[in-house]
Amino acid sequence: xSQEDAADGSGPSENSKLQISQSTFSSVVTSVFEDTMYNxxxxxxxxxxxxxxxLRMQSAATQVSMAASSSQLQxxxxxxxxxxxxxxxxxxxxxxxxxxxETPGATYNDGxxxxxxxxxxxTPQIYCPQCRLPRLLYPLSGVGAQMxxxxxxxxxxxxxxxxKSGHDVYGMPFxxxxxxxxxxxxxxxxxxxxxxxxxxxxxxxxxxxxTQDSESVQVQNGINKLQPQSKGANYIPWHTxxxxxxxxxxxxxxxxxxxxxGISGRQSSRNAMAKLxxxxxSMGSTPMGSRPGTPGPGxxxxxxxQKRDRDDDDGDELEDIPLKKVKKRQYVKKADRExxxxxxxxxxxxxxxxxxxLEKDKDKNxxxxxDKSVDKERIVLKMKPSQTSVPTTxxxxxxxxxxxxxxQNGSKVKPENGKRERESDKxxxxxxxxxxxxxxxxxxxxxxS
Amino acid sequence: MDSITVTPKSAATVASPKVIKxxxxxxxxxxxxxxxxxxxxxxxxxxxxxKISQQQYSLLLQTIFEKPHAVSQMRRSxxxxxxxxxxxxxxxxxxxxxxxxxxxxxxHWQLKGHAFSVESRSGYLYCQECAxxxxxxxxxxxxxxxxxxxxxxxxxxxGEDARQVTTNSQSVPCRANGLRGLYNMGQTCFMSVIxxxxxxxxxxxxxxxxxxxxxxxxxxxxxxxCAMDEIFTEFYSVEKTEGYGAVNMLMGSWNSAQALAGYQxxxxxxxxxxxxxxxxxxNGGTSDSKSSCSCIIHKTFYGKLQxxxxxxxxxxxxxxxxxxxxxxxxxxxxAKKRKMDKTDGDAAQSRDxxxxxxxxxxxxxxxxxxxxxxxxxxxGEQQNATKQLSIQKLPPALSxxxxxxxxxxxKSSSTSPNEHPPSHIxxxxxxxxxxxxxxxxxxxxxxxxxxxxxxFDDSKVVLSSESDVLGAQAYLLFYLAxxxx
Numbered sequence: 001x002s003q004e005d006a007a008d009g010s011g012p013s014e015n016s017k018l019q020i021s022q023s024t025f026s027s028v029v030t031s032v033f034e035d036t037m038y039n040x041x042x043x044x045x046x047x048x049x050x051x052x053x054x055l056r057m058q059s060a061a062t063q064v065s066m067a068a069s070s071s072q073l074q075x076x077x078x079x080x081x082x083x084x085x086x087x088x089x090x091x092x093x094x095x096x097x098x099x100x101x102e103t104p105g106a107t108y109n110d111g112x113x114x115x116x117x118x119x120x121x122x123t124p125q126i127y128c129p130q131c132r133l134p135r136l137l138y139p140l141s142g143v144g145a146q147m148x149x150x151x152x153x154x155x156x157x158x159x160x161x162x163x164k165s166g167h168d169v170y171g172m173p174f175x176x177x178x179x180x181x182x183x184x185x186x187x188x189x190x191x192x193x194x195x196x197x198x199x200x201x202x203x204x205x206x207x208x209x210x211t212q213d214s215e216s217v218q219v220q221n222g223i224n225k226l227q228p229q230s231k232g233a234n235y236i237p238w239h240t241x242x243x244x245x246x247x248x249x250x251x252x253x254x255x256x257x258x259x260x261x262g263i264s265g266r267q268s269s270r271n272a273m274a275k276l277x278x279x280x281x282s283m284g285s286t287p288m289g290s291r292p293g294t295p296g297p298g299x300x301x302x303x304x305x306q307k308r309d310r311d312d313d314d315g316d317e318l319e320d321i322p323l324k325k326v327k328k329r330q331y332v333k334k335a336d337r338e339x340x341x342x343x344x345x346x347x348x349x350x351x352x353x354x355x356x357x358l359e360k361d362k363d364k365n366x367x368x369x370x371d372k373s374v375d376k377e378r379i380v381l382k383m384k385p386s387q388t389s390v391p392t393t394x395x396x397x398x399x400x401x402x403x404x405x406x407x408q409n410g411s412k413v414k415p416e417n418g419k420r421e422r423e424s425d426k427x428x429x430x431x432x433x434x435x436x437x438x439x440x441x442x443x444x445x446x447x448x449s
Numbered sequence: 450m451d452s453i454t455v456t457p458k459s460a461a462t463v464a465s466p467k468v469i470k471x472x473x474x475x476x477x478x479x480x481x482x483x484x485x486x487x488x489x490x491x492x493x494x495x496x497x498x499x500k501i502s503q504q505q506y507s508l509l510l511q512t513i514f515e516k517p518h519a520v521s522q523m524r525r526s527x528x529x530x531x532x533x534x535x536x537x538x539x540x541x542x543x544x545x546x547x548x549x550x551x552x553x554x555x556x557h558w559q560l561k562g563h564a565f566s567v568e569s570r571s572g573y574l575y576c577q578e579c580a581x582x583x584x585x586x587x588x589x590x591x592x593x594x595x596x597x598x599x600x601x602x603x604x605x606x607x608g609e610d611a612r613q614v615t616t617n618s619q620s621v622p623c624r625a626n627g628l629r630g631l632y633n634m635g636q637t638c639f640m641s642v643i644x645x646x647x648x649x650x651x652x653x654x655x656x657x658x659x660x661x662x663x664x665x666x667x668x669x670x671x672x673x674x675c676a677m678d679e680i681f682t683e684f685y686s687v688e689k690t691e692g693y694g695a696v697n698m699l700m701g702s703w704n705s706a707q708a709l710a711g712y713q714x715x716x717x718x719x720x721x722x723x724x725x726x727x728x729x730x731x732n733g734g735t736s737d738s739k740s741s742c743s744c745i746i747h748k749t750f751y752g753k754l755q756x757x758x759x760x761x762x763x764x765x766x767x768x769x770x771x772x773x774x775x776x777x778x779x780x781x782x783x784a785k786k787r788k789m790d791k792t793d794g795d796a797a798q799s800r801d802x803x804x805x806x807x808x809x810x811x812x813x814x815x816x817x818x819x820x821x822x823x824x825x826x827x828x829g830e831q832q833n834a835t836k837q838l839s840i841q842k843l844p845p846a847l848s849x850x851x852x853x854x855x856x857x858x859x860k861s862s863s864t865s866p867n868e869h870p871p872s873h874i875x876x877x878x879x880x881x882x883x884x885x886x887x888x889x890x891x892x893x894x895x896x897x898x899x900x901x902x903x904x905f906d907d908s909k910v911v912l913s914s915e916s917d918v919l920g921a922q923a924y925l926l927f928y929l930a931x932x933x934x
Contacts, residue, residue, distance in 0.1 A: 032536065035535075035536035035537050036536065038536075038537060039536065039537065039538065039570065042537075042538055042570065043570060043571065046568070046570075046571060046573060046582065049582060050573070050582070050584055053581075053582070053583075053584055054584055057483070057484045057487075057584070058481075058482075058483060058484070060484060061482040061483050061484045062482050064482070065482035106484060112485055113482055113483065113484050113485055114484065114485055114486055114489065114492055115484045115486065115487075115488055115489060116489065117489070118488070118579055118581055119484075120581070128623055129481040129482060129483070130481065130620050130623050131623050156623050157622065157623050157624040157688065158623040158624050158626070159624075161901065161912050162912075163911070163912040167911075168630070168690070168909055168910045168911055169628060169903065169910050169911060169912055170690040170910075172690065172691070174909055236632065236692075236908075237632070237691070237692075237694060239694050239696050241696075242696065242697065242700060243700070250632045250634055250694040250696075251632060251633060251634060251635060252634070252635055253632075253634035253635060253694065253696060253699065254634040254635030254636055254637050254699060254712045255635045255712045257634075257696075257699060257700060257703065257712075258710070258711050258712040261700070261703060261704070261710065
């Protein structure tokens with residue numbers, strides 16, 4: 001832009017004048033350069049000026065309308081303003097019914113708000129026009145952080161963005177450990193709760209403790225209060241798979257979905273073929289696979305589901321005996337399981353062994369201090385390869401069935417809890433792996449038979 | 450313009466007791482209070498000469514923005530010392546036809562008492578009595594339209610409509626500003642970066658937040674557009690700051706694109722192509738290639754490429770037009786070429802590639818080898834030919850894809866392609882960066898909101914600086930036209 005200016009402006013006139021002496025030329029260049037710099041600064045400053053002044057204008061208007069609405073509260077009169085936060089309004093002289101209200105920055109007159117003076121001077125505080133609370137002017141932490149004057153005041157939840165390493169723009173720390181089990185998370189929650197309970201109490205008990213500690217605690221509390229309630233970047237949610245209704249850690253979702261949709265694995269190519277030859281619709285047969293996930297206790301449905309589900313699996317070795325019931329652990333009744341067990345007792349030998357080991361581990365685990373979540377985690381991980389949900393069921397109910405045919409399935413077959421499973425958010429890793437196995441077995445059955 | 454004056458009043462009339470009733474549950478948040486005038490002095494001015502001042506302002510703005518800069522930069526004053534153009538900002542008096550420098554402006558105020566003048570670089574209004582620039586709502590409205598007439602659409606939101614909106618809408622939480630991360634669901638960062646770029650594209654955002662695609666009305670199963678709608682809702686109307694798990698988007702994508710499905714890394718550009726296609730079909734896009742599609746994706750991202758093939762024998766030219774979603778620029782060849790050009794240039798220098806060079810190369814003439822082209826004119830024989838691409842129509846949102854993500858692209862923050870009279874000047878809006886090796890790695894993206902840049906790395910959102918963005922090794926660039934007509 002500025003270059004264009006140069007071309008449009010002084011450029012031609014100077015150039016057309018034949019010769020320019022060295023000194024003239026350098027002075028022209030200097031002046032063009034300086035003017036251009038001036039323009040750039042002019043533009044930037046003006047842009048900032050505009051955004052700031054607009055904010056202040058808005059803010060002045062907000063303040064006066066708050067004042068107006070509080071005055072209208074006292075003298076009920078139909079008006080556009082509804083009472084919002086009268087506490088925030090400045091002490092203002094109010095005139096009678098029509099409601100002419102004045103604040104240092106603006107005048108409210110029957111719905112019309114006009115400015116008084118320059119809002120950059122008259123209105124230092126920024127008020128949010130929506131929630132009508134003051135805005136924080138500085139971030140609470142990180143670069144340029146500054147504590148608000150009044151820690152107890154309520155502020156608009158739109159804070160200045162935080163620029164602090166290891167934290168996001170809202171000042172929330174980044175997740176350190178991606179995968180946490182439910183127990184771990186609960187533990188953390190408990191601790192947090194405990195802290196919360198303890199600190200405010202102490203604060204109340206000695207409001208003027210005078211010690212540095214209590215002061216800093218107070219500040220910290222103030223900050224905590226200012227931080228809008230939110231889960232923070234540390235939080236990794238669980239999500240229910242729309243297809244099979246299992247609850248999964250979001251970070252594992254793609255992995256799960258792959259299996260769940262039957263995309264990967266040996267069977268996937270077959271699926272694709274089937275889809276192509278069958279319906280051409282975008283929804284082939286796969287979606288039906290999800291149906292079995294819905295709680296329908298019918299055996300048929302299950303079997304169907306099993307087959308479908310199974311296709312994703314590939315890598316693992318096949319089991320000798322097709323375990324039909326296995327697949328959806330939710331629905332396998334105990335009786336069924338037993339039957340299955342009988343059927344496939346041979347097959348499960350190996351499995352049962354592993355399960356026993358697992359159980360042992362688990363017991364050990366139990367003995368250990370509950371708080372040692374690390375241990376727990378380790379154990380859970382261990383289980384993964386062979387077992388699944390057993391560990392994740394209620395603590396009180398470890399693997400209750402004897403290692404049985406279901407062996408593997410055992411894991412899958414989540415006994416009593418079965419139905420509830422989908423809602424319960426449980427460790428998903430556990431789920432994934434087991435599922436795989438089962439599917440394999442299913443598949444084996446279907447292909448074999 | 451009258452409509453503008455009406456607005457404050459209508460806001461007041463809306464204020465029937467009825468409104469208060471509905472507002473009780475949700476304190477009249479929709480009635481955002483605002484100052485009616487930029488300052489007391491402009492208020493005075495409007496009392497008497499509202500219409501004429503606004504007309505005058507429009508005229509001056511048209512002079513500033515549409516006539517050559519020399520006109521507004523040329524100082525003119527009644528005592529005749531005209532003819533000195535200035536590079537510095539000048540001030541066009543609102544009340545008389547003269548143009549002053551800053552000092553002259555102040556003098557003119559003392560002499561004549563003309564309190565308002567228009568700054569020549571951006572058209573801001575200066576008030577002598579405030580000794581400050583003022584931003585009067587009505588005048589700003591005119592300024593933002595550069596003094597031209599109102600666009601038709603702007604007229605719609607008046608009177609009854611405005612009332613409807615005020616009474617039936619709730620404002621979103623102050624904190625919902627669209628800055629949220631997207632959880633990595635397991636190698637889904639290719640998806641996250643594309644999502645973030647779309648979420649921060651104002652045109653796409655306007656479409657979805659304007660209920661362009663209603664989740665409720667959509668019958669399609671695992672519809673990516675519904676998933677998109679859901680993301681927009683989550684990002685812009687929920688007071689949450691933690692990441693979001695775009696589960697439905699993932700499912701929708703996988704269900705409709707077999708090639709992209711599966712737990713593995715994907716190319717972000719490929720995914721973008723897929724997604725654009727999917728959104729196009731789900732938002733009433735026509736599959737007819739002849740008629741131009743009016744879906745949001747086409748309106749926003751699609752330009753038109755003209756490829757001209759000239760037969761070397763008979764000089765017959767054939768012209769074909771292709772809609773393009775993005776410009777895929779070959780980075781490597783340009784780098785080579787540059788290296789040859791200046792063999793003694795230091796290595797670091799030659800690794801920096803100018804976007805301009807890529808574009809030039811993209812639109813350069815290119816020889817087609819025999820066998821690639823069959824000339825109709827020469828009796829259907831295969832002939833040597835040259836092919837040249839040129840951009841026939843530029844989209845409002847231009848995306849540029851670098852075929853090789855190796856090299857560092859140093860970009861200017863605005864570029865005006867010179868193939869055709871530049872119909873748009875673009876500003877950078879999003880950058881997608883690939884880190885790591887060709888076949889594995891990680892994507893992060895940068896997007897601009899207002900003047901702030903943010904970096905999105907899965908669920909993490911951090912502030913970034915313009916220099917960081919410009920220094921990043923870009924894989925995909927998204928530019929936005931500065932002005933839309």
